[in-house]
Amino acid sequence: MREMTYTAAALEGLAEEMERDPLIFVVGEGIGARGGNFGTTVGLYERFGPARLRDTPITERGFTGLCTGAAMTGSRPIVDYMFIDFGLDAMGELINQTAKIQYMSDGRLKMPIVLRGCIGIGNSAATHHSGSYYSIFTHAPGFRVVVPTTPYDAKGLLKTAIRSDDPVLFMEHRAVLNTRGPVPEEEYCIPFGQARIAREGKDVTVVGIAGMVNRALAAADTLAGEGVSVEVIDPRTLVPLDIETILASVHKTGRLLVVDEDYSPCGVAAEIGMQVMEHGFDDLDAPVARLTGAQTPVPYSAPLEEAIIPNPRTIAQAIRDLLAA
Numbered sequence: 001m002r003e004m005t006y007t008a009a010a011l012e013g014l015a016e017e018m019e020r021d022p023l024i025f026v027v028g029e030g031i032g033a034r035g036g037n038f039g040t041t042v043g044l045y046e047r048f049g050p051a052r053l054r055d056t057p058i059t060e061r062g063f064t065g066l067c068t069g070a071a072m073t074g075s076r077p078i079v080d081y082m083f084i085d086f087g088l089d090a091m092g093e094l095i096n097q098t099a100k101i102q103y104m105s106d107g108r109l110k111m112p113i114v115l116r117g118c119i120g121i122g123n124s125a126a127t128h129h130s131g132s133y134y135s136i137f138t139h140a141p142g143f144r145v146v147v148p149t150t151p152y153d154a155k156g157l158l159k160t161a162i163r164s165d166d167p168v169l170f171m172e173h174r175a176v177l178n179t180r181g182p183v184p185e186e187e188y189c190i191p192f193g194q195a196r197i198a199r200e201g202k203d204v205t206v207v208g209i210a211g212m213v214n215r216a217l218a219a220a221d222t223l224a225g226e227g228v229s230v231e232v233i234d235p236r237t238l239v240p241l242d243i244e245t246i247l248a249s250v251h252k253t254g255r256l257l258v259v260d261e262d263y264s265p266c267g268v269a270a271e272i273g274m275q276v277m278e279h280g281f282d283d284l285d286a287p288v289a290r291l292t293g294a295q296t297p298v299p300y301s302a303p304l305e306e307a308i309i310p311n312p313r314t315i316a317q318a319i320r321d322l323l324a325a
Helices: 006-020 044-048 060-072 084-098 134-139 151-163 212-224 243-253 268-283 302-307 312-324
Strands: 003-005 024-028 053-055 076-083 114-119 144-146 168-173 180-182 196-199 204-208 230-234 237-239 256-263 289-293
Touching: 003 006, 003 151, 006 024, 006 044, 006 151, 006 180, 024 060, 044 053, 060 076, 060 084, 076 084, 084 114, 114 151, 134 144, 134 168, 134 237, 134 256, 134 268, 144 151, 151 168, 151 180, 196 212, 204 212, 204 243, 204 312, 212 230, 212 256, 212 312, 230 243, 243 256, 243 268, 256 268, 256 312, 268 289, 289 312
Parallel strands: 024 053, 024 076, 076 114, 114 168, 144 168, 204 230, 204 256, 256 289
Antiparallel strands: 003 180, 144 237, 196 230
């Protein structure tokens, strides 16, 4: 099977969907001739033209509202925020209109919109360009929340997101954009709500969120040399969340660590841990553990960035501590 980068795989998926459905268009800052800050639309402006690759001013609430209205009339807009942080300027529109219109219309109106942006800490992007915020959107009813970590998943989940009749937050961690992996040439989509077992193991279950999946895998490699078998699970989508796969893994291993670079209070790690406590308590041989980022504004300094989020060394130590509990 051919190998591609995450970015190239997602771009191919977007191009295929735009070719298939003329009602799909992309709106955002710099997504036209420039091809997007992260290469999300490279080459598509020349292929599909300015009517379907629409550059915008810095008016997030304005073009989010525009695309929400377009989705209500049957188009399939994709809002490319560049950084998901910028979407915060449109929160009133997103929470009160985009997420709720299907309920408020008694299902008569659909909301086939994809809200796409980069998340995560790294590259000295500082505090306005490093947020994740998926816990906010998992809390608000109406959204689907997708966090792919492999090229295969990036393409398959983006195609599913574009075809969905629900509003989808498609969040891409900066740490995975240049990673490479196998991507089939044939057509495929990946259903929402199906976690991926990134590594099988028998001693402890580690659920990694977004960019933490690869760091958890690196920690698992280290611990394998110590005779510890770590199972790593990538949820792939947070809404819907495949709690069944996580519970099945905990039934096998008896221990759970959730690793998330986002903040601990009211976060995704807390939600996963609580669901396992509610539905899999009898399988646990130790309390659920979580390892998260420090609750602080993101610093500009690269060493300080690294100091506030989990890394393979701290993940490996958290696993050792859990096994000793």
